[in-house]
Structure formats: structure tokens, C-alpha cells
Amino acid sequence: MKLLTVHCKSVSISYKHSLCSFATLFVAITTLSALIIPFYIVIFANTDLWHQTVTIYEQPNITFTYKYNFFGIMDNDEIVACSSQSYVSGILENVSKCSAIKYSEEDYNNDGLPDFMDLSFHLDIPKERMITEVMVQIFFEGIIKSDCFLNIPTVFLLQEHTQINSRTEVIYTNQVSLQQKTSFYCPFFIRNIQSRFNPFTVNTTNFNDYQTMKIYKKLKMNPAFLGFENGKKFTMTTNGNHAVIRIQTDIGEVAARYHTSIWRKVRELSIQYFCLAVIFLLLVQKIKDYAFSRFIVRAWESIPWKKAY
Numbered sequence: 236m237k238l239l240t241v242h243c244k245s246v247s248i249s250y251k252h253s254l255c256s257f258a259t260l261f262v263a264i265t266t267l268s269a270l271i272i273p274f275y276i277v278i279f280a281n282t283d284l285w286h287q288t289v290t291i292y293e294q295p296n297i298t299f300t301y302k303y304n305f306f307g308i309m310d311n312d313e314i315v316a317c318s319s320q321s322y323v324s325g326i327l328e329n330v331s332k333c334s335a336i337k338y339s340e341e342d343y344n345n346d347g348l349p350d351f352m353d354l355s356f357h358l359d360i361p362k363e364r365m366i367t368e369v370m371v372q373i374f375f376e377g378i379i380k381s382d383c384f385l386n387i388p389t390v391f392l393l394q395e396h397t398q399i400n401s402r403t404e405v406i407y408t409n410q411v412s413l414q415q416k417t418s419f420y421c422p423f424f425i426r427n428i429q430s431r432f433n434p435f436t437v438n439t440t441n442f443n444d445y446q447t448m449k450i451y452k453k454l455k456m457n458p459a460f461l462g463f464e465n466g467k468k469f470t471m472t473t474n475g476n477h478a479v480i481r482i483q484t485d486i487g488e489v490a491a492r493y494h495t496s497i498w499r500k501v502r503e504l505s506i507q508y509f510c511l512a513v514i515f516l517l518l519v520q521k522i523k524d525y526a527f528s529r530f531i532v533r534a535w536e537s538i539p540w541k542k543a544y
């Protein structure tokens with residue numbers, strides 16, 4: 236019967252010497268260098284790691300906070316408007332108001348984050364009138380938190396010349412997108428900096444500050460903001476006697492850039508280090524085997540099957 240080697244066990248030969256000997260020094264130096272050399276290799280091979288950024292895809296948590304300004308200018312220069320800001324609604328005291336504002340959101344995958352938002356302004360305008368210009372400003376709360384909690388200014392802005400009569404519904408469809416100027420900073424134990432954003436609610440008593448351009452300019456001064464990329468615009472005829480301006484938004488993942496954190500670096504470096512150190516330790520083992528078995532380094536050899544000299 237042919238026999239297979241199913242397992243083998245090596246017999247270890249020990250080499251002995253006193254603490255103060257060349258053999259002990261040799262073992263100490265080789266073992267230590269097997270641990271230290273990989274460390275330097277990893278550090279020098281990764282000098283660019285300190286400047287790297289990581290991109291994390293994440294769906295922002297966007298909440299409608301009922302902060303908005305809506306202005307519609309009619310062909311006879313009359314205004315139909317509504318606003319959640321007390322100062323603006325004060326100014327608009329004598330102009331006709333939106334007849335209704337409706338908001339709904341949907342969470343398709345039940346993860347607690349809205350995937351779709353639908354906000355509509357319903358306007359009662361005289362049959363013979365036409366809205367020729369609309370201005371819409373909606374302030375949301377937008378949060379991303381995969382690396383750290385970041386409250387990013389989130390504003391929908393629209394200013395457009397249109398032709399909307401009392402039986403028209405206009406639907407603007409959008410996609411949320413992150414406009415990022417600089418990579419985000421998240422704090423860690425030795426670096427306590429975090430990207431900062433201007434708290435974004437336009438609350439002034441200067442009507443000029445509500446100009447769409449002004450708001451956009453203020454928005455752009457932030458390291459990043461969540462904007463609404465215009466998709467398609469649809470027009471429908473309604474059977475009621477309201478004009479409707481509807482803003483529909485899909486919220487998907489956005490790509491956010493971050494400066495790498497120390498933890499990420501440490502994790503990456505330690506994996507590389509351990510792999511290299513294992514290889515170096517195996518190598519050093521071979522060198523020691525060679526050096527001792529050939530008596531390049533002298534020590535007392537004790538072989539288990541040879542009884543002591």
C-alpha cells in the first residue's frame with residue numbers, strides 16, 4: 236500500500252548562548268530590523284497618503300423646514316406671493332397670497348431618508364391674467380454624517396420668466412447635487428477642526444437681501460452646498476382654476492470628498508506594515524537558520540535526538 240504524508244512535524248534544533256554574546260546580539264539585531272525596516276518602507280512608500288482625500292457616497296438627509304419665499308409677478312405687475320419669513324410676509328401684507336402650499340415626501344426604501352420631495356404652490360389668479368415671472372426660494376436642512384455630522388446649506392432657487400395662466404401647472408423636476416469647493420474636514424483626537432458653514436436662513440430686514448442672486452452668492456461662499464440640478468420642466472393644463480407651480484426633487488447619493496482622517500491612515504498603514512513585517516520575520520528566520528547551522532554565528536547546538544555532548 237502506498238502511503239501518503241498526511242502531516243509532518245519538524246524537529247527543532249535549539250542554539251544556546253549566554254545573554255552577553257555575539258549570538259544573542261545577532262538575534263536581537265536581525266529580529267529588531269525585521270520589525271523596523273517594514274515600518275520605514277511603509278512610511279516612505281506612503282508620503283502622499285497625508286495629502287490624500289477619500290470620496291464617500293452618501294444620501295443626504297434633507298428635511299423641509301417650512302422656510303420659503305415665493306413671488307409671482309403678473310403681466311399687470313401685480314404680485315402673488317407668500318413667505319414664511321415674518322419680515323417678507325409683512326411687506327406682502329396687501330398683495331394676493333398663494334391659496335395653498337402642499338408638501339409631501341416619499342421614502343421608497345424605508346431607510347428614514349426621503350428619496351423624493353414634492354412641494355407645490357397653488358395660486359388663485361384672475362382668468363385673464365398671466366404670471367410672467369416666478370421666483371422661488373426654499374430653504375432645507377441637509378445633513379450628511381458618514382464621516383462626521385455636517386449640516387450643509389441646502390437651498391432651492393428658481394428665477395424664471397414664464398407664461399403661467401390660471402389653468403396651468405408647471406412641474407420642475409430636479410436632482411439634489413453637492414457642489415463642493417474644498418474637501419471636508421472632520422475632527423479627530425489631535426485635530427479639532429471641522430468644516431464650517433454659514434448658518435443659512437435669510438433673516439434680514441432688507442428686502443434686497445432676498446434677491447435670488449444675493450442668496451446664491453451667499454450660498455457659494457460656503458465650502459459646499461447642496462443644490463438642485465435642473466432636470467426637466469413639464470407644463471400641464473389643470474381642470475381646476477388654480478395655477479400650480481410644483482417642484483419635485485429626487486434625492487440620491489452624492490459624492491463627498493473628505494481629508495483622510497488619522498484612523499483611516501492608521502488602518503491602511505497598519506495593514507501594509509503587518510504584511511511586510513510577516514515577510515521580513517520569515518526572511519530573518521531563514522537567515523538565522525543559515526547562520527547557526529553553518530556555524531557562522533557560534534552557539535551551543537542542542538539536537539533532540541543526539542544526547543548532550
Ligand SMILES: *[C@@H]1O[C@H](CO)[C@@H](O)[C@H](O)[C@H]1NC(C)=O
Binds near residue numbers: 329
Ligand atoms: C396695506 O394697506 C393698508 C391699508 O391700505 C396700509 O395702511 C398699509 O400700510 C399697507 N401695507 C403695506 C405693507 O403696504
Ligand SMILES: *[C@@H]1O[C@H](CO)[C@@H](O)[C@H](O)[C@H]1NC(C)=O
Binds near residue numbers: 297348
Ligand atoms: C433625518 O432628519 C430628520 C430631521 O432632522 C430626523 O428626524 C431623521 O431621524 C433623520 N433621519 C435619519 C435616517 O437620520
Ligand SMILES: *[C@@H]1O[C@H](CO)[C@@H](O)[C@H](O)[C@H]1NC(C)=O
Binds near residue numbers: 436438439
Ligand atoms: C429673524 O430676526 C428677527 C429680528 O432680527 C428675530 O426676532 C427673529 O426671531 C429671527 N427669526 C429667525 C427665524 O431667526
